Each structure stands twice: as structure tokens, then as C-alpha cells.
Amino acid sequence: MDLLIGTLFLILVLVIFTLFTYKAPNGMRAMGALANAAIATFLVEAFNKYVGGEVLGIKFLGELGDAAGGLGGVAAAGLTALAIGVSPVYALVIAAACGGMDLLPGFFAGYIIGYLMKYTEKYVPDGVDLIGAVIVVAPLARLIAMGLTPVVNNTLLKIGDIIQSSTDTNPIFMGIMLGGIITVVGTAPLSSMALTALLGLTGVPMAIGAMAAFSSAFMNGTLFHRLRLGDRKDTISVSIEPLSQADIVSANPIPVYLTNFVGGAAAGLVIALSGLINDATGTATPIAGFLVMFGFNDWTTVVMYGVVMAVIGFISGLLGAIVFKNYPVVTKREMIARGATDA
Incomplete structure (x- = not known):
């Protein structure tokens, strides 16, 4: 029974992400950013930690892999915000706010708050938008990432288990x-x-x-x-x-x-x-x-x-x-x- 449930939920996840890719505003760009975030963190971790660190025994590469692997949420938030048109400095504000978060919470924080940041950049006077990014946007990004973490743990990671x-x-x-x-x-x-x-x-x-x-x-x-x-x-x-x-x-x-x-x-x-x-x-x-x-x-x-x-x-x-x-x-x-x- 668990086998059937896991397979059906996996297919459901794929359907949801497919709909997001083709129907959500900038969905394909955002999903491309998510893939790039996985490359920038997990792939760097895999090569350096497991091949360079554990197979070749190079301590420096092992430490590099550990560092990269812990930045999934940061990379996902920043690259997603950039993909939907947020300026680089504000994209990195959103990314930094997601430090210590996992890949998917960071992704959705970058996507949701990214649109808020774009609105702020467009309609709020220069200088004031910076204050808004620091006081409002960054805390909201982290709150969203933190709020989604238990959802991810209880759904996607459960499917993986x-x-x-x-x-x-x-x-x-x-x-x-x-x-x-x-x-x-x-x-x-x-x-x-x-x-x-x-x-x-x-x-x-x-x-x-x-x-x-x-x-x-x-x-x-x-x-x-x-x-x-x-x-x-x-x-x-x-x-x-x-x-x-x-x-x-x-x-x-x-x-x-x-x-x-x-x-x-x-x-x-x-x-x-x-x-x-x-x-x-x-x-x-x-x-x-x-x-x-x-x-x-x-x-x-x-x-x-x-x-x-x-x-x-x-x-x-x-x-x-x-x-x-x-x-x-x-x-x-x-x-x-x-x-x-x-x-």
C-alpha cells in the first residue's frame, strides 16, 4: 500500500510542478532557476565532498562540498528572484534571508517575495525601497521559507522516505x-x-x-x-x-x-x-x-x-x-x- 501511495504522490508532485512551469507567471524561468540552484549547491557538494573529499582524501574539497551543500535555500531564493526580474542586490537580500533553509522553501520565498520586491522597486522612491527591502522584504522572505519547511518535510521528504x-x-x-x-x-x-x-x-x-x-x-x-x-x-x-x-x-x-x-x-x-x-x-x-x-x-x-x-x-x-x-x-x-x- 505504501508503494502505491508513494508512486501516486510522486506523480502528483510532477503534475503540480508541470502546471506551475507552464501556467504560473515566469514559471519556466523559475523552474530553470530551481534546477540551476541544485547544480550550484548539490552538484558542487557531490563532486567535492564525495569524490574530492572522500575518494581522493583532500580535506579542503570536502569542506568546500559541505559549505556548498548547506546553501540550497540561499541559491534557490536568489536565482529565482533574479529569474523573475528582481535587481541583483535585492535578489541577494532575499537570498541571504534564506540562509540555513532548504532548496524548496528558498525557491518559493524567492518567487513570492521576488514579485513583492519588483513592485517595491517600481513604485517606491529610490532609497526608500532599500529600507523596505531591509525592514520588510527580508523578514517576510525568511518567514515564508520557515513556514514552508515543515510542509516540505511532511510531504516531499515523506514521499522520498x-x-x-x-x-x-x-x-x-x-x-x-x-x-x-x-x-x-x-x-x-x-x-x-x-x-x-x-x-x-x-x-x-x-x-x-x-x-x-x-x-x-x-x-x-x-x-x-x-x-x-x-x-x-x-x-x-x-x-x-x-x-x-x-x-x-x-x-x-x-x-x-x-x-x-x-x-x-x-x-x-x-x-x-x-x-x-x-x-x-x-x-x-x-x-x-x-x-x-x-x-x-x-x-x-x-x-x-x-x-x-x-x-x-x-x-x-x-x-x-x-x-x-x-x-x-x-x-x-x-x-x-x-x-x-x-x-
Whole structure:
């Protein structure tokens, strides 16, 4: 029963964030800022703390990772405020007010208070807006972040706990669902890094996320190449970071999303049964996620499953290209001709 509840709540979270992305004012910009905040904090933490600090034994890098990992709320609040048009100094006022807060509370504080700050900047005289930022905006930002923290802990982190416990009791089902969902989210504006960070995934579920994302590099590269969705640069780019080609993906959701779900599910199933773990939350990204795995597992095992993930990704991408070879895809060249994207 817990397994079903966790899966349904995870899907509900994705639906809510998808609606926010496409319907809220500046929703896509804000979600992009959330993803960037995860990169700026959790990815820096993962590389430096777990690889540089624990694998290589460099104390300085370990301390750097710890420092970066504790700034999720600050980065989310500041980058989100900047994304919706707040001037840099006031965006950093909002960010500083969210010190010690987690990623999602900081994100919503930056989004909500960011609009208040924009109004203040526009209608309040110069100098007075600075006083307003210090006396009103900063305290409100922190109050919002603090108020949302228990909500996040009792919802998203609870879902993460359910997923982690369900992975132990029913690894096959959870490996399929988690692997499929994370690879699809990785190609969407939501960001797989942000999702796994918000859920607080560690252990086997995070290993599924990281290795499925690594597999998706080969899958999306093959799919883009075979369907000629973009040029060589676009193909390389989508292999390194799927979000970099969000415009092409959004124009071709059916072939890209279906291929990613099937391929990600296959990858997730294999990793769920592999015994691999990953205790660096928020590292569901192709290259970095794979490298971080060396910090928690025997290197020969990681390399072996890395090869398996590459094979699964390549085959999945090839099968997707075969299934959708007659599908009316929209290529990057066609999008440029229509003025729907930049060259």
C-alpha cells in the first residue's frame, strides 16, 4: 500500500510542478532557476565532498562540498528572484534571508517575495525601497521559507522516505517507475536533479536516478542522431545535459518522453537489483551522477554497470528511433526557420 501511495504522490508532485512551469507567471524561468540552484549547491557538494573529499582524501574539497551543500535555500531564493526580474542586490537580500533553509522553501520565498520586491522597486522612491527591502522584504522572505519547511518535510521528504523503503521491499517495481520517471523529468524543464534533491533521495533510489540519467545520455544522443532532431552540436549537448535541448524536446514530446521512460525503466530495474548506492542527493544527471557513484561503491562495479547502462541507453535510443522513424518530428532546423528557437 505504501508503494502505491508513494508512486501516486510522486506523480502528483510532477503534475503540480508541470502546471506551475507552464501556467504560473515566469514559471519556466523559475523552474530553470530551481534546477540551476541544485547544480550550484548539490552538484558542487557531490563532486567535492564525495569524490574530492572522500575518494581522493583532500580535506579542503570536502569542506568546500559541505559549505556548498548547506546553501540550497540561499541559491534557490536568489536565482529565482533574479529569474523573475528582481535587481541583483535585492535578489541577494532575499537570498541571504534564506540562509540555513532548504532548496524548496528558498525557491518559493524567492518567487513570492521576488514579485513583492519588483513592485517595491517600481513604485517606491529610490532609497526608500532599500529600507523596505531591509525592514520588510527580508523578514517576510525568511518567514515564508520557515513556514514552508515543515510542509516540505511532511510531504516531499515523506514521499522520498516511502520511495526508499519501497525500493527495499519491491525493488523491481520501484526501479522501473523511478528510473522511467527520472529520465523523463531529466528532459523536461522540471530537472531530475531538482526533483531528487527535493525528495531527499539517497541510497538505492539515488543510485537508480544517477545511473538511469547516465544511461539517458546514450539514449538521447542516439535518438537525436537517428531522427535528425538537431545537428552534431545538439546531439552532443543533449547527451551531456538533456535540459540544454529543452526546446527540441518540447517540440517532440511523444518520441522523446516515451523512449526515455522505457529506457529509463530498463536501466532503473537493473540498478535496483545491482546493490549500488548513492548517498549524494540531487545527483540525477548524466556525467556528474555517474562520477559520484565512485564515491560510494567499488570502482570496478561502477565501471561494469556503467557499460551496462551505456548498452541499455544505446539500444533504447535505437529502438525509439525505429519505432518513431515515420513520426512527424520537428527538427531544430525547422524550428529556426519558423522563428520558434534561436540558431
